[in-house]
Every structure is written in C-alpha cells, then in structure tokens.
Amino acid sequence: MKTCLVVDDSRVIRKVARRILENLQFEVLEAADGQEALDACKAAMPNAVLLDWNMPVMDGITFLKHLRKEQGGKDPIVVFCTTENDLSHITEALTEGASEYIMKPFDGDILEAKFQEVGLI
Amino acid sequence: MTPEDIEHLAALLKARSGLILGADKTYLIESRLAPIARKEGFANVAGLLTSLRTRRDEKIIHAVVDAMTTNETFFFRDKTPFDQFKSDVLPVFAKSRVSGDIKVWCAACSTGQEPYSLAMMMDEARAQYPRMNLDITATDISERCLEKAQAGLYTQFEVQRGLPITMMVKNFEKVDEMWRISPKMRQAVKFRKMNLLDDLRGLGRLDVIYCRNVLIYFDLETKKRVLEQMATMLADDGYLFLGAAETVLGITDAFKPLSGMRGMYVKNMAANASLRPSMPLRAAGAA
Structure with a gap:
C-alpha cells in the first residue's frame, strides 16, 4: 500500500483528502504544518505528499525546499493543493520540484486525475 | 408536463x-x-x-x-485517444503525408477541449515532427458551446480536469478567475457550426475523425447514416476515433476496428466500394 502525507492546517481539508485517498487505496498520514510534515518525512519518507501552501510555523514551499535536501527527500511525489492559483506560485512550485498542482476548491475527481497524471495510481 | x-x-x-x-x-x-x-x-x-x-x-x-444536448467534456478525456494519435497515427502519417498536413475533424466538439487537447499534443510533439501540421476543424450543433470554445475561456474547475499542470502553465493565462488558452492554440483550431444530420461533405477529405460520445445519443439508423457518410469523407488510410463505450459493430461495416487499438477504426475497403454510389443523406429523403 502506498503512503500519502496530507499536509494542511485545516482539519476539515485533511479529513476530506483522507477520505478520498483512502478510497484510492492509500495509507494516509497527516501533518498540520510544514515543520510537522518535515519531521514525519525524516521518520519515514512517504510515497506522496499532498501539500498546502499557506500554513503557520512553516509554509508548504519552505517545507518542499527542506524536503528535497533530506536524505531520500527527492523520492516523494509532491502535489500542491492550495488556494494560491496564480501562475507565479504554480511556476515556483514546479521549479522547486512539485509534480502537480491542485487549485482549491478540489474534489475527488480532480485529485484522482492528478494522482493518475503523476503515476501514483 | x-x-x-x-x-x-x-x-x-x-x-x-x-x-x-x-x-x-x-x-x-x-x-x-x-x-x-x-x-x-x-x-x-x-x-x-x-x-x-x-x-x-x-x-x-x-x-x-x-x-x-449533452456537452460534457474535458481536456484529454480518456487520455488513450490522444496517446494513440501521438504514438500510432503521427508516425504513419509522417511517412505517408509528404506535405506534412494532416486534416483532423472533431465532430461534436462541445466547448472545445478535445480539439485544443489535440493542438497542445501536437505542439508537444513538434520537436519530434517538425514538418507535421495539424489542420483541425471542430464542429458542434450548439452555438452556445462554439462561442465558449472560440473564446477559449475556461473555469478553474475545467482546466484542472485532465490537463497536466505543465501544459496549463505553458498554454493558458489567467484572466480574473478564468483561464484563457493561448492565441497560438486558438489559431490552431477552426470552429464551425454543423449539424451531424446535414450534408457533412463541405469539410472535404479528412485524415482523422474524432467522433466520441456523440453517436450514443442517436438511434441506429442515424448512427449508420452518420458513420457511412464519414466513411466517404475519410481518406482510405485515415482513422476514426469513437468513444470508449462505442462501436461500429452491428451498425455498419463501412469501418472495422483496428486490432489492439481500443476506440480506433479504419475503413473497410471492401464494404466501402459498394457503399459509395448510394450514400444516404437527409436531403435525399432518408429520414
């Protein structure tokens, strides 16, 4: 079973994403900010990270930059999932090594299609 | 009611x-x-x-x-028909079409995602096929859909369905809360109003026809008539793409499935020889 770390400061969003991902046969882990996510990744690298941008303590893009410097940190496939929907944010995310980008609001169809696009499903 | x-x-x-x-x-x-x-x-x-x-x-x-009329569509819908174009159709035409021009018709294109997906796919394949040019005509019965297709303006929801983010970044610009496809892609597709019940031959000779998820709404006789007219317009070495759940079997033998290629059909030359003289048309009183 593949693992996906859901990183979002909203408990509701984490719950929605968890339900969708579990239906897609993922084992789901949760983190409420970038620092928590980084700690979780250091403990065990997930196959995928669904990543919010704006969060307290450490935001998504800072987490991604740190993650890619960790040992084995280039392996997880990172998919952003954020309300930031302008080209400059999207381009920055792709430059830093995100594979896909979901603009909120999202639904199960979009998440599934994006995960298919990057070969996670 | x-x-x-x-x-x-x-x-x-x-x-x-x-x-x-x-x-x-x-x-x-x-x-x-x-x-x-x-x-x-x-x-x-x-x-x-x-x-x-x-x-x-x-x-x-x-x-x-x-x-x-149902207008459900999205970018790169079902993915396979676009992959097949790139991996199976382009290499064949690269050899057989000396001019490099391939004439494509998207029948019932709705709001334009299918023809634009083909245009974007060709743009990606440009480096590999520098001399190839897709001449895409997209038609629909709905003026409302065609207006939207021509404007090339899509909601955030629509650009997220099926469109890889790198292609969105490359081919779209954000206009307020909408996303507009680039002038380059808009120029690559000609939109035109057309009813599939009418005489379709004004489109001329075609190399590829995409007619996906349209015939399911028609009765058997109409399906047959549309398919047989398409057979007379398609080049002998051309390809027809139908929707994943559609088939020509039991409708007409003007086309035959291409083995191993789901949704792809080629002309059945033996059947077409007898078909040509009596092509049924609405104008001729067929219905």
Whole structure:
C-alpha cells in the first residue's frame, strides 16, 4: 500500500483528502504544518505528499525546499493543493520540484486525475 | 408536463439534432429547460413545452435543442485517444503525408477541449515532427458551446480536469478567475457550426475523425447514416476515433476496428466500394 502525507492546517481539508485517498487505496498520514510534515518525512519518507501552501510555523514551499535536501527527500511525489492559483506560485512550485498542482476548491475527481497524471495510481 | 408535450419534444429533438430522448427523462427535461422557461417568461417548463407545440417560435426551438444536448467534456478525456494519435497515427502519417498536413475533424466538439487537447499534443510533439501540421476543424450543433470554445475561456474547475499542470502553465493565462488558452492554440483550431444530420461533405477529405460520445445519443439508423457518410469523407488510410463505450459493430461495416487499438477504426475497403454510389443523406429523403 502506498503512503500519502496530507499536509494542511485545516482539519476539515485533511479529513476530506483522507477520505478520498483512502478510497484510492492509500495509507494516509497527516501533518498540520510544514515543520510537522518535515519531521514525519525524516521518520519515514512517504510515497506522496499532498501539500498546502499557506500554513503557520512553516509554509508548504519552505517545507518542499527542506524536503528535497533530506536524505531520500527527492523520492516523494509532491502535489500542491492550495488556494494560491496564480501562475507565479504554480511556476515556483514546479521549479522547486512539485509534480502537480491542485487549485482549491478540489474534489475527488480532480485529485484522482492528478494522482493518475503523476503515476501514483 | 403531459405525455403529448413530451412526445412532441422527443420528435422535435430527433428531427433537429438526432437526439433520442429516452424513457423517463422528466427530470432531465425539467432541469435543462427550467432556465429557458424562466428567461422566456413561462410560468414553468410545462408552459414552455405547450408553446413549442402551438407557437413554433424558431428562437425558442433553437434554445431548447441547444439545452437538451449533452456537452460534457474535458481536456484529454480518456487520455488513450490522444496517446494513440501521438504514438500510432503521427508516425504513419509522417511517412505517408509528404506535405506534412494532416486534416483532423472533431465532430461534436462541445466547448472545445478535445480539439485544443489535440493542438497542445501536437505542439508537444513538434520537436519530434517538425514538418507535421495539424489542420483541425471542430464542429458542434450548439452555438452556445462554439462561442465558449472560440473564446477559449475556461473555469478553474475545467482546466484542472485532465490537463497536466505543465501544459496549463505553458498554454493558458489567467484572466480574473478564468483561464484563457493561448492565441497560438486558438489559431490552431477552426470552429464551425454543423449539424451531424446535414450534408457533412463541405469539410472535404479528412485524415482523422474524432467522433466520441456523440453517436450514443442517436438511434441506429442515424448512427449508420452518420458513420457511412464519414466513411466517404475519410481518406482510405485515415482513422476514426469513437468513444470508449462505442462501436461500429452491428451498425455498419463501412469501418472495422483496428486490432489492439481500443476506440480506433479504419475503413473497410471492401464494404466501402459498394457503399459509395448510394450514400444516404437527409436531403435525399432518408429520414
């Protein structure tokens, strides 16, 4: 079973994403900010990270930059999932090594299609 | 809604668009036509339907036919038909089409995602096929859909369905809360209003036809007529793409499935030789 770390400061969003991902046969882990996510990744690298941008303590893009410097940190496939929907944010995310980008609001169809696009499903 | 009203609507839809209104479609009628009933000042959908029978207002008839057609589509829908174009159609035509021009028709293109997906796919393949050029014509019966397709303006929801983010970044710009496809892609597709029940031959000779998830709404005779007309327009070495759940089997032998290629069909040359002289057309009184 593949693992996906859901990183979002909203408990509701984490719950929605968890339900969708579990239906897609993922084992789901949760983190409420970038620092928590980084700690979780250091403990065990997930196959995928669904990543919010704006969060307290450490935001998504800072987490991604740190993650890619960790040992084995280039392996997880990172998919952003954020309300930031302008080209400059999207381009920055792709430059830093995100594979896909979901603009909120999202639904199960979009998440599934994006995960298919990057070969996670 | 009286059974007579529904019967009249069904006959009108079939005559105007080929669309077959299945049994028990009261909910569909209600939800699709309520906005028109409101806009035209009828008390309810039943009132609109009654007036269709008694007044024969062409403007309202148009709006009703338009609203009853299904326009569901998204970028790179089903993915396979686009992968097949790149991996199986392009290499063949790269050898057989000396001019480099490939004429493609997207029949019933709705809001334009299918032709634009082909244009973007070709743009990605440009480095590998520098001399190839897709001449894409996309047609639909719905003016409302064609206007949107031509504007190339899509919601955030629409650009997220099926479109890889790198292609979105490359080919779209954000306009307020919408996303507009680039002028380069808009120029790569010619949109045109066309009813599949009419004479289609004005499109000329075609190398590839995409006609996906359209024929499912037609009855057997209409399917046959449309497919056989397409066979006369398609180059002998051309390709027809149908929807994943569609087939020509049991409808016509003008086409045969391409083995191992789901949804792809080629002309059945033996059958086409006998087909040509008596091509059925609406104008010739076939229906």
